Amino acid sequence: MTVSASPTAPASVSAAHRVSAHARWELRLLLRNGEQILVMFVIPLVLLIALTFARGGDVDGQAPIVMAVSLMATCVTSLAIGTGFERRSGALKFLATTPLSRLDLLLAKAVATALLSAISIAAIALVSVLLGWRPVVNIPGAILAIALGGLAFAAWAVFLAGALRAEAVLALANGIFIVLIVFGGVVIATSAMPGPIGAIIALLPSAALASAMTASLSTGAFPGTQLLLLLGWAAIAAFLARRTFTWD
Amino acid sequence: MMAAVGAVTALLGPNGAGKSSTIEVVAGLRAAAGGSVRLLGCDPADPAVKPRIGVMLQQGGLYPTARPLEWLQYLARLYPRHADPSELLELVGIDPATRTTTRRLSGGEQQRVKLAAALLPEPEFLILDEPTAGLDPLARRNLLEAIGRRRDNGTSILLTTHQLDDVENLADHVVVIAAGRVVAAGTLDELTGAHDAVSFGAPMHLDTAPLALSLGVDYRVEEPMPGRYLVHGAPTPRVMAGVTAWCSDHGVMAEGLIVGRASLEQIVIDAADAQSRAEEIQ
Numbered sequence: 295m296t297v298s299a300s301p302t303a304p305a306s307v308s309a310a311h312r313v314s315a316h317a318r319w320e321l322r323l324l325l326r327n328g329e330q331i332l333v334m335f336v337i338p339l340v341l342l343i344a345l346t347f348a349r350g351g352d353v354d355g356q357a358p359i360v361m362a363v364s365l366m367a368t369c370v371t372s373l374a375i376g377t378g379f380e381r382r383s384g385a386l387k388f389l390a391t392t393p394l395s396r397l398d399l400l401l402a403k404a405v406a407t408a409l410l411s412a413i414s415i416a417a418i419a420l421v422s423v424l425l426g427w428r429p430v431v432n433i434p435g436a437i438l439a440i441a442l443g444g445l446a447f448a449a450w451a452v453f454l455a456g457a458l459r460a461e462a463v464l465a466l467a468n469g470i471f472i473v474l475i476v477f478g479g480v481v482i483a484t485s486a487m488p489g490p491i492g493a494i495i496a497l498l499p500s501a502a503l504a505s506a507m508t509a510s511l512s513t514g515a516f517p518g519t520q521l522l523l524l525l526g527w528a529a530i531a532a533f534l535a536r537r538t539f540t541w542d
Numbered sequence: 543m544m545a546a547v548g549a550v551t552a553l554l555g556p557n558g559a560g561k562s563s564t565i566e567v568v569a570g571l572r573a574a575a576g577g578s579v580r581l582l583g584c585d586p587a588d589p590a591v592k593p594r595i596g597v598m599l600q601q602g603g604l605y606p607t608a609r610p611l612e613w614l615q616y617l618a619r620l621y622p623r624h625a626d627p628s629e630l631l632e633l634v635g636i637d638p639a640t641r642t643t644t645r646r647l648s649g650g651e652q653q654r655v656k657l658a659a660a661l662l663p664e665p666e667f668l669i670l671d672e673p674t675a676g677l678d679p680l681a682r683r684n685l686l687e688a689i690g691r692r693r694d695n696g697t698s699i700l701l702t703t704h705q706l707d708d709v710e711n712l713a714d715h716v717v718v719i720a721a722g723r724v725v726a727a728g729t730l731d732e733l734t735g736a737h738d739a740v741s742f743g744a745p746m747h748l749d750t751a752p753l754a755l756s757l758g759v760d761y762r763v764e765e766p767m768p769g770r771y772l773v774h775g776a777p778t779p780r781v782m783a784g785v786t787a788w789c790s791d792h793g794v795m796a797e798g799l800i801v802g803r804a805s806l807e808q809i810v811i812d813a814a815d816a817q818s819r820a821e822e823i824q
Contacts, residue, residue: 384602
């Protein structure tokens with residue numbers, strides 16, 4: 295079959311403009327979504343205050359953990375659930391007919407998620423300082439923990455969103471999120487779990503992120519092992535997402 | 543199959559014939575299972591072609607939580623050249639100032655927002671999958687007029703539809719596909735003229751040889767499906783007399799007699815029959 299017309303090609307919009315346009319679009323829709331605000335800001339802040347009071351005013355121990363929770367929530371809700379519904383509504387399929395390429399879309403999602411994560415971590419840091427947080431920061435450790443942790447959860451989120459139906463993504467992402475927070479070495483430290491179980495759970499990305507955040511923000515240590523673990527989880531998820539992601 | 547420049551090409555065929563698949567291949571959404579597709583002289587997957595086409599998908603293609611105007615304003619940032627989003631919404635009959643999100647719009651309104659999104663890049667090639675599905679008569683007429691104006695401005699248009707009067711009103715070229723293959727293609731006149739015939743229903747498996755003999759070499763008689771008879775050739779009074787005489791000899795009535803040019807509907811129904819027969823053979 296041949297489809298032909300005059301060969302007058304207009305110039306195209308630069309990739310940077312396309313990525314920035316789509317990132318702004320994602321942020322606009324996400325920040326309007328009440329559920330998103332609840333999961334990203336309200337729940338972590340309530341958790342911060344509740345844990346701090348439950349643990350005798352020890353905000354120093356809680357702030358890094360709550361930041362890990364918020365980072366996980368941002369990736370899971372904005373990426374997994376958001377992208378799952380974009381697939382179902384056919385929006386992704388339509389976007390594939392526009393100049394926005396797949397790479398543009400992924401980069402834009404990364405930018406939007408990174409910005410949301412930064413805003414949410416900044417909000418938690420601010421409230422923690424008001425509650426008396428005195429962090430001992432290892433700056434490269436903290437930045438790498440946030441970046442690699444975000445990357446690992448983002449890649450898992452994209453894998454889920456690309457492989458399953460939107461409703462299944464919603465249920466599974468929320469389920470995994472809650473299980474990981476409670477039993478994944480986040481709120482309950484792996485050191486407080488029985489030996490072999492704790493050792494296994496410490497390998498989970500949630501535990502690695504929580505302990506990397508705690509080390510780099512409370513003790514000023516560089517969490518090398520946990521960062522390697524997060525990198526490994528990110529690599530596995532990126533590989534799976536690449537293989538299974540479909541746009542419709 | 544060709545879709546000509548500055549013309550409306552309608553892709554018709556029964557359900558499952560492969561219309562939407564063809565649209566998706568042309569829109570660069572999936573690779574062709576065989577053969578080759580060139581769009582504006584490029585591969586449909588070529589990024590350089592994306593700013594020059596506008597696509598309206600049959601299913602979905604909108605953000606449920608977005609408002610129509612902000613959706614078009616976002617899309618406009620992706621295109622080097624585009625129409626004004628507000629004017630475009632007015633053109634398709636959507637209030638640009640509406641605060642209603644897409645999911646709360648009616649089906650017909652969503653359909654019109656999708657058309658506006660396809661028209662936004664002022665495309666050289668417009669691809670529309672079932673653009674008039676689910677529209678009330680007035681909305682449908684407005685949409686067809688909008689498509690017609692684009693064609694008059696030199697836009698090439700490929701569309702699929704089940705509404706055959708859309709095709710009769712708008713299409714310059716018609717392509718009928720069944721079971722993934724082109725079964726008929728041409729202008730509307732060529733297609734319906736090629737089906738010059740008299741067709742009628744009667745009990746199945748009657749002997750057609752005497753009828754063919756009485757009509758002579760210019761005519762051909764067949765029973766394309768049991769109980770449906772076709773006499774190919776110019777319909778004249780002599781043909782009618784021959785058919786009546788033959789029916790009388792068999793003691794049967796000719797039912798559902800269609801004289802003259804076949805309707806587009808009959809062509810698509812024939813394609814559907816051909817498709818289901820092909821499926822039975824498989």
